[in-house]
Amino acid sequence: MPEIVLNNVTKRFGKFTAVENLNLTIVDGGFVTLLGPSGCGKTTTLRMIAGLESPTEGEIFIDGKPVFSSSKGIDVSPNKRDVGFLFQNYALWPHMTVEQNISFGLENLKWDKQRINARVEELLKTLKIDTLGKRYPAELSGGQQQRVAIARTLATGPRVLFMDEPLSNLDAKLRTEMRSELKRLHSTTDSTFVYVTHDQLEAMTLSTKTCLMKDGIVQQYAPPLEVYNKPANIFAADFVGSPTMNFIETRGRKESSGGVRLSISGRDMFFTPADGNIAIQENQELTLGIRPEFIQISDYGSIKAKTYAALPSGMETIVKMSMGEQVLTSVVFGAIDFRPDTEININFAGDNCILFDKLSGVNLGSGRITVI
Secondary structure, three states: OOOEEEEEEEEEEEEEEEEEEEEEEEEEOOOOEEEOOOOOOHHHHHHHOOOOOOEEEEEEEEEEEEEOOOOEEOOOHHOOOOOOOOEOOOOOOOOOOOHHHHHHHHHHHHOHHHHHHHHHHHHHHOOOOOOOOOOOOOHHHHHHHHHHHHHHOOOOOOEEEEEEEOOOOOOHHHHHHHHHHHHHHEEEEEEHOEEOOOHHHHHHHOOOEEEEOOOOEEEEEOOOHHHHHHEEEEHHHHHOOOOEEEEEEEEEEEEEOOEEEEEOOOEEEEEOOOOOOOOOOOOOOEEEEEEEEHHEEOOOOOOEEEEEEEEEOEEEEEEEEEEEEEEEEEEEEEEOOOOOOOOEEEEOOOOEEEEEOOOOOOOEEEEEEEEE
16 A cells, blocks of 8 residues: 655646645545645645646655655656545546446456456445446446446556546435445455545544645644644634534633633633643733634533524434624534523533634634633
């Protein structure tokens, strides 16, 4: 299994910089998602690793061997990089059956017929489409076409599998099913998966590591739960998580104890850092970030709020509420409904509230909020 390394990779299209000074290491057998909004450079990054796009500057190594180097004039073609590419539109041959689509690449590699048949049969069973071998793409559902496209890509045994938003054309139920299939497939193959998506739920559920990008620059590269629990900056905190994190603008004053006194909606609150200390300036402009699950509605809550809307969905309920001029979102377990403008009491629970520097957006530290 190959390790993929990108050193100082930059891609420019004229005066526009799509990817800037990217340094990234994808370990053997990893499942890495390139995540971010449209135009952030994630697809360009994928295409550069695959050899479909040449970087302007930098180096790319696959399995320790350079496949691109701007300084040494190296640019290995895609067919020599031992990679497979799964496109968003599946790109199946409409005039070929499922079996023929899967075997097409193997025939080009001059495999003998018996070996091809064995490989096709193996993949049909692996992807659970063994009853569809004689059908044509037009006779298949979207999910079935997706499985055929994956089987065809895996047929030649590529060490690296690239996927560019492969589930975006499927309905919500099929996307959920295919996420499970992709995760299972990754665990049963020797391939390294590199996956492009703008869907943070896909990144959270599938990847071993998430590379979050904005305007061609990596914002955070870490396991998905680390991005969720310890976002590097406000962009990462806002982009990952549904419902999104609550952000409250405030100012802070450092206390001798190492904590920070905050003023929120006319009330004094105290932030106790989880690590015992936090570096801020006097009266620094801050943004307090609180995940919805850490806003607890309780009869014993010390903070007064008023419901704006409740959205029960069965397993959980999203509650919008106002705390002074602030509008906050909470998630509670179970189907609990509230009438608008109901007075409630809330608490900020746990040690997972995060202080960000308002100007730079950088995560200053996490901790506990108490009402003074």
